[in-house]
Every structure is written in structure tokens, then in C-alpha cells.
Amino acid sequence: MKELLRKMHTWMTGYMNQFVTDDEEVMQGIRIKTEHTGYVTAIARELAQHLSLSEHDVQLAEMMGLFHDVGRFRQYSIYKTFNDSQSEDHADLGLKVLAEEMPYMGDLSAEDADLLCYAIKYHNKKEIPADAAGRRLLFARLLRDADKLDIYRVLSPFLDPEKADQAPRFMKAKSTDLISPEFIKAFAAGEQADYRKLKTLGDRRLVRLLWVYDVNFGWTLKKMVERGYIQKVIDHLPEQEGVQTGVDRLWAYIEKKCAAADDVSAYIKERI
Ligand SMILES: [Fe+2]
Structure with missing residues (x-):
């Protein structure tokens, strides 16, 4: 699992780099999502450790953080927006990206792949389905928390009036x-x-x-x-x-x- 996670990190870095462009406005968005990915990955890991999960589960949580917003990159390159209602749901899109482009999905056990997809799918929905239970519910909750904590970091500077004007267009x-x-x-x-x-x-x-x-x-x-x-x-x-x-x-x-x-x-x- 540790080696697999390492390969996934390398893949994700390369994947995100494909979206680097000369267009400064697009780069603002890409940079925010790349940084957010790094932070959520670290937070998910830290939270899993705080919850005393097994080393395997800590690594699985890290993987969820790493891939949770993978759909954002394709979303922005196609639609030039991060607004799901004006484009498509970025979590569902992320699952498509993983299935189509991430070469290591097949190396995960069936249970881990299910947990990964489930947590990603529901990280941005209004609610986790009411019938969620057990490990699915645990990881879905963990990822939602890790994501929210970092979203506060991302949004916080734009509360200052002098910074509000520098906010990327999609945050205005x-x-x-x-x-x-x-x-x-x-x-x-x-x-x-x-x-x-x-x-x-x-x-x-x-x-x-x-x-x-x-x-x-x-x-x-x-x-x-x-x-x-x-x-x-x-x-x-x-x-x-x-x-x-x-x-x-x-x-x-x-x-x-x-x-x-x-x-x-x-x-x-x-x-x-
Ligand atoms: Fe997201």
C-alpha cells in the first residue's frame, strides 16, 4: 500500500502539471486547486491518525485527499469554471478521470476502491446518503472534514477588503x-x-x-x-x-x- 500510494502521488503531480498554461487567469485557478490538494491530503492523513485508524486506513485517507478534487482540473480546462451547476459535478467527473486515466485503480482491493470512490463522490454533495454506514460513512465524513478545513484557509484571505479585489474572478x-x-x-x-x-x-x-x-x-x-x-x-x-x-x-x-x-x-x- 505504501509503495502504491507513492506511485499515486507521482502520477497526481504529473497529472496536475499537464494543466500548467501561460494563461495567468487559468493558472490562478490551477494553483489554488494544486495547493488545496496538497493540504487536504495532509489533513486527511492527520485526521485519520488522530482517530487512531490503522496504518492502512491512514494511507487510504491520504489517497482520498490526494484524489478528491482530481475532477477540478478537467472541469476547468473544459468549462473554465469551478462552478458545478454551470458545468458538471466535479466529484463525479473526478471518478471518471480516475477510471479512465489513473493507472493504479486496479491495484487497490475491491473494498479500498469502493471506499475511495464513495468518499470522493460524496465529498461535495449536500449530504452523505442517509443509508451510509460503517467504513463508508467514516471515510466520507473524514474527507468532508479535511476538505472543509482547508476551504476555510483558501477563502479566508479574501475576507480582507484589500485582498477581495485580488480574488480570482470565480470567487468574486x-x-x-x-x-x-x-x-x-x-x-x-x-x-x-x-x-x-x-x-x-x-x-x-x-x-x-x-x-x-x-x-x-x-x-x-x-x-x-x-x-x-x-x-x-x-x-x-x-x-x-x-x-x-x-x-x-x-x-x-x-x-x-x-x-x-x-x-x-x-x-x-x-x-x-
Ligand atoms: Fe472538491
């Missing part, structure tokens, strides 16, 4: 700073909002806070707090009625979640 906000009433309502109630109804920059920022409720492990949430990602988003919210109620609820939730231990024995016992 559309309109006003205020949050739409239905998003405030969901935030105050501690509920998820309908992301398709995103309208303003304020809505986008608020959604980043709603992600907190979808973080699976206290470990991940603690890192988000320690690195100041959550406070920074809160600091950049507009002063609107209902926002403070949502913020108070959010901190109470975070405190509780961080105090609980991350116990994975239930997933491991229940083999799929």
Missing part, C-alpha cells in the same frame, strides 16, 4: 453585502439553508458559518477555531437583526462539539 461576489432574510432565519435557528438561493456576498459568508454544523469531528472544529477561521467570518458579517442570535448559538454548538471525544469504534465494528 455578485452584489450587496447584506444577508437575505431567509438565510438569517436559518442561521438564528441553527438550520441549514437552501444554498441554491444564495444571492449576496453576505449570504456566501453566512453559508461558511453554516458549514460548521456539518463538521463531523471535534478535531476539525478545534482546528477551525484555533486558526481563527470562524471568528474571522463572524467579524465580517454585517450587523443585521438575528445575526447575533445565530452567532451565540453557533459558539454554544462549537463548545459542546469540541468537548466531546471523537470516537470511531462504532464505525469500525460495523463493517460494510
Whole structure:
């Protein structure tokens, strides 16, 4: 497995390099995704170690981080966007890339290949399917957490007004700073909002806070707090009625979640 993982790293580096171009605007996107891949790979590994998974499973988690956004590169080269709704779902596209181009898929055991594909497929969906269980659920949750933690890093600098202008085109906000009433309502109630109804920059920022409720492990949430990602988003919210109620609820939730231990024995016992 270790040797296989090494070969996969080499393949992925070469694959990402194929997308290097002279077009500076395209390169901004490619660079962000290449860096994000590196960070998510390292975080997935670290989280798996924190959860005391076996060395095999730690390596499998690393592999998931490595390939989770492989579809982003083909997506950008074909559609020139990272917006799934304006192109195609980048996780599903990633699975196609792996099946068609990654020469080592056949070297994985059937169970590992299933877990890898499952976690990648559901890393970006609104929810993991309700019938997910056992190791599928564990790895899908692990990868979603690793990805979210790094997305906060990627997005954080663009909260600063002086950096906002340097944001790549695909990250630029559309309109006003205020949050739409239905998003405030969901935030105050501690509920998820309908992301398709995103309208303003304020809505986008608020959604980043709603992600907190979808973080699976206290470990991940603690890192988000320690690195100041959550406070920074809160600091950049507009002063609107209902926002403070949502913020108070959010901190109470975070405190509780961080105090609980991350116990994975239930997933491991229940083999799929
Ligand atoms: Fe992704």
C-alpha cells in the first residue's frame, strides 16, 4: 500500500502539471486547486491518525485527499469554471478521470476502491446518503472534514477588503453585502439553508458559518477555531437583526462539539 500510494502521488503531480498554461487567469485557478490538494491530503492523513485508524486506513485517507478534487482540473480546462451547476459535478467527473486515466485503480482491493470512490463522490454533495454506514460513512465524513478545513484557509484571505479585489474572478461576489432574510432565519435557528438561493456576498459568508454544523469531528472544529477561521467570518458579517442570535448559538454548538471525544469504534465494528 505504501509503495502504491507513492506511485499515486507521482502520477497526481504529473497529472496536475499537464494543466500548467501561460494563461495567468487559468493558472490562478490551477494553483489554488494544486495547493488545496496538497493540504487536504495532509489533513486527511492527520485526521485519520488522530482517530487512531490503522496504518492502512491512514494511507487510504491520504489517497482520498490526494484524489478528491482530481475532477477540478478537467472541469476547468473544459468549462473554465469551478462552478458545478454551470458545468458538471466535479466529484463525479473526478471518478471518471480516475477510471479512465489513473493507472493504479486496479491495484487497490475491491473494498479500498469502493471506499475511495464513495468518499470522493460524496465529498461535495449536500449530504452523505442517509443509508451510509460503517467504513463508508467514516471515510466520507473524514474527507468532508479535511476538505472543509482547508476551504476555510483558501477563502479566508479574501475576507480582507484589500485582498477581495485580488480574488480570482470565480470567487468574486455578485452584489450587496447584506444577508437575505431567509438565510438569517436559518442561521438564528441553527438550520441549514437552501444554498441554491444564495444571492449576496453576505449570504456566501453566512453559508461558511453554516458549514460548521456539518463538521463531523471535534478535531476539525478545534482546528477551525484555533486558526481563527470562524471568528474571522463572524467579524465580517454585517450587523443585521438575528445575526447575533445565530452567532451565540453557533459558539454554544462549537463548545459542546469540541468537548466531546471523537470516537470511531462504532464505525469500525460495523463493517460494510
Ligand atoms: Fe472538491
